[in-house]
Amino acid sequence: MVSDELYALFIKREDLFMQTSASLAGSVVSLWRYPVKSMQGEQIDTTAITERGILGDRAYAILDRETGHVASAKHPRKWSKLIACRAAFVEPPQLGAPLPAIAITLPDGQVVSSAQPDIDRILSRLFEREVSLVTTLAASPTREADRTPIDGTPEQELIRAEPMAIASPSGTFFDYAPVHLLTTATIARLQALFPAGRFDVRRFRPNIVVAPAAQVEGFVENDWLGRAIVIGAEAAPRLDLIDPSPRCVVTTLAQEDLPRDPGILRTIAQHNAAASVTAAPGVVFPAVAGVYAAVRRDGTIRQHDPIFLSEQGA
DSSP, X not given: OOOHHHHHHHHHOTTTXXXXXXXXXXXXXXXXXXXXXXXXXXXXXXXXXXXXXXXTTTOBEEEETTTOOBOOTTSHHHHTTTTTOEEEESSOOOTTSOOOOEEEEOTTSOEEETTSTTHHHHHHHHHTSOEEEEXXXXXOOEEEEEOOOTTOOGGGOOEEEEEXXXXXXXXXXXXXXXXXXXXXXXXXXXXXXXXXXXXXXXXXXXXXXXXXXXXXOSOGGGGGTTOEEEESSSSOOEEEEEEEEEOOGGGGSOBTTBOOOHHHHHHHHHHOOEEOSSSSTTOEESSEEEEEEEEEEOEEEETTOEEEEEOTTX
């Protein structure tokens, strides 16, 4: 619940939005950071956010030395063990400082550190191929993704090599853009459409989970595309909501107590599609949940912060 005091603080900040151009859209339910691309991440209470996204998010990646691709759970036949690992910083990262080490919990429960001199050997043994844990790459990153039709069979498997971070600063490991938002309304709508499934936020890997204001229901993010949000009331960051977030096989994968469930992706495809805003204007993605964002003003985000949404055309 957003307090009257916080809303009053927002109204006073005319440098954020004109008073008539924004409305209260909701509040931050939870914040998530994924230190290693495609591994499970960590829930956090507060974070700095810059043009490179939430500080420390996708800061590391696993590099396949044979192919040169960044390892991705989007190719589960090759990287099924990746999403079974969990990564967390040993201490919170700080702006302007070197990244702290990360602790990686392997599928068998063993915990290893990115600072260990033998970390690449340990991970290579786990994935049964030669890999390196990296924070930078010399060239633009690419990944392999399973693009088999949603109702396809194993014989129809279609694996594509694809560029990454198209709407992100160079040298980052994001799939597309640096920030991903998802509302509780979308999760609730999907759960109602397929009660047998478990539409847990962990399947979608968002950075910011939003509780919409005023009991809004349904796929509310679709109506936010092309607009901007401000999060918080003081020194608030501004994000532009640039594209829908297409969903893929990752939403169906088993992780922790969540079972493998192809019905998750099938339900999204049957009930929610949205048109691209910037990546390919007018192109309709057949299965989406949530939106991608670009950071236009740095700042700090906290759990329970209010979120203000610009009006259309503002």
